[in-house]
Amino acid sequence: MIGSAPVGAKRPMDPEIEGTRCGIIATNRFFGTDAVTTMTKQRRLNIVCDIIASVEHSLSSADPQKFSQIKRALSTLILTHRFDATRNLNRDEIRCLQQLKKQSNRIITKADKGDRIVLLDRTAYIDKMRAILTTSKYEPLPADPTETSRKNLGSLLISYATETKDPVLTQLAARLKFASNYKSPELYGLPKLHKPGIPLRPIVSTVGSTTSELSRYLKKIIQPLTGKEPSFVKNSTTFGDEIRNWPLSPDEILASYEVKELFPGIPISHSLTQDFV
Structure with missing residues (x-):
């Protein structure tokens, strides 16, 4: 992201935030030293992986005979x-959690950027989310579109599955026949600690919605193309390294701008008519 601050510069912490170097941020009110210390350890838990579930998921499309042998x-x-996992939380810390x-x-919740856990006052969080929804960028729907989306997407996938004989599309179309498999997308916000006033970044979670499984399927197709465009930048560090050595003519000026609400500001009707591939 291009910001108004120089590359590598650090923004001062907002006075609304009370924080520690351990990565726990408490907004509006301090939650207590014990809570902060415990949550810090929680971020570094020696998590025991569910090996069986992970392997079964990874081999879901493998040959059945080979899958059985590996299992x-x-x-x-x-x-x-x-294997016995060693706890790094004592009894008092578990009680605190x-x-x-x-x-x-x-x-x-977690911060929008950086590896930090954020403790928020629920009332302040709800007020900020409502303030986002009351802007002109959002408007209420007359009804829940989940059922209509399920039926339309199901019909479309049946057509594609018949044409391509793709077993994955056939399976997705079959699951879309049952409304109980899906729910409406949910909106939540992640606090932007690097911004004055700690605004929330609105995130629409489509996990469990009618398009979630199709999105995972399309991701596997599109992912190999990632990074092959000339405009691709891996991360902000790479961008900073490249921009420092960018050649400029005497009549050229390099400027940076703070972009506010980039994605919500893009007209949906315009984005749907553009070919980005």
């Missing part, structure tokens, strides 16, 4: 090698 070998390996979860007037 049997994995089961034998797990049974013959005992349980108490935090019970506080209905608190929200525990």
